[in-house]
Amino acid sequence: MSGQFCLVVNPVAGRGRAVRVLPVAVAALAAAGAACEVTESASLRHAQEVAAAAVQRGDAVVAVGGDGLASALAGVAAAGSGIFGIIPAGRGNDLARVLGIPADPAAAARVLTAGATRQMDLISVSVPGQPDHLVAGSVYLGVPALAGEIANRMHWLGGPMVYPVAALRALAGWKPARFRVEISGNGAAEGSGAVVAGQAVLAGAAAGQADRGGAAREPAVVHELAGYAVVVANSAYFGAGMKVAPPARIDDGVLDIV
Structure with missing residues (x-):
């Protein structure tokens, strides 16, 4: 994936880990020739508003934080048919774990710039x-x-x-x-x-979506x-x-x- 990334950062995630890993992730994106914009969220609502504006501009939304931020911004991306990715920086990071996104911020940034996407279910x-x-x-x-x-x-x-x-x-x-x-x-x-109500497109390995059409009620x-x-x-x-x-x-x- 190339182009503009909107990094939405939860400054308190992982007891400050999101802020600490941010320069590493930004440097890795820059090394790959990707432009990025960074916003520290003041609240979850603020983070969602920033993400929604980014999706409208056609930018990829990247959650730099834990599962709470990642889950919320995935929903925003799906609602606007946008692109979403994760730099895991929380205490749990289960969503990144499931998607195979590395814990190392530089490696996670390289996943974003690699260009592969996949679909996922949302609730x-x-x-x-x-x-x-x-x-x-x-x-x-x-x-x-x-x-x-x-x-x-x-x-x-x-x-x-x-x-x-x-x-x-x-x-x-x-x-x-x-x-x-x-x-x-x-x-x-x-x-x-x-x-199950929607899907988001995320950075990661390519994967197909299960076909549920024609199933008997x-x-x-x-x-x-x-x-x-x-x-x-x-x-x-x-x-x-x-x-x-x-x-x-x-x-x-x-x-x-x-």
């Missing part, structure tokens, strides 16, 4: 009283959601270990909750509010259960490398519910 999330939005990672309820909130407050612990520690803290006070998951006839998990299936979590998985990993859904693939056109 459309509906929450009452809020506009629908697209995400690239998994959607989860229960202990993983609580653990994510705890991890975001644990600024004193860096690296991927923050997620197992946060999960243990979440489990300590958790009582089983009631979950209802309705999987409609077209494969949408309505109870979780998650459906099946009756809805409802599951009601008491437990600790429900995960609507778009890929195998979440929580900094925890393999929650081994069969899940990010480009197969279906979701795995765990």
Whole structure:
């Protein structure tokens, strides 16, 4: 991929790692002859606005940060039929891991300039009283959601270990909750509010998209259960490398519910 890249940086990602790796990534892009524009985000909304403007200009959007930023900007790119890439710089980096994007910032930048693209599935999330939005990672309820909130407050612990520690803290006070998951006839998990709704084009190895055309519509299936979590998985990993859904693939056109 050549041309203009819009790098959107989360300055607090990875306890400042995004800011530290930025010069390395920019230098690698420049060495490949690629022009880039860098913006530090003031908030997630600001990051999405910057990305949307870049897509309108025809620039490729690059998330320099963790999974939260990458997931949000993938949705923006998909909504505008744009190009999206990642310089992984968070504590988890599961989306980059699934896509095979290197952790080294210079190597990740070279993936961007190599010119190969692939398609991936996104999840459309509906929450009452809020506009629908697209995400690239998994959607989860229960202990993983609580653990994510705890991890975001644990600024004193860096690296991927923050997620197992946060999960243990979440489990300590958790009582089983009631979950209802309705999987409609077209494969949408309505109870979780998650459906496959779009695709983004990302820098990486070329890959095809599964063909779902002509599939017979099946009756809805409802599951009601008491437990600790429900995960609507778009890929195998979440929580900094925890393999929650081994069969899940990010480009197969279906979701795995765990």
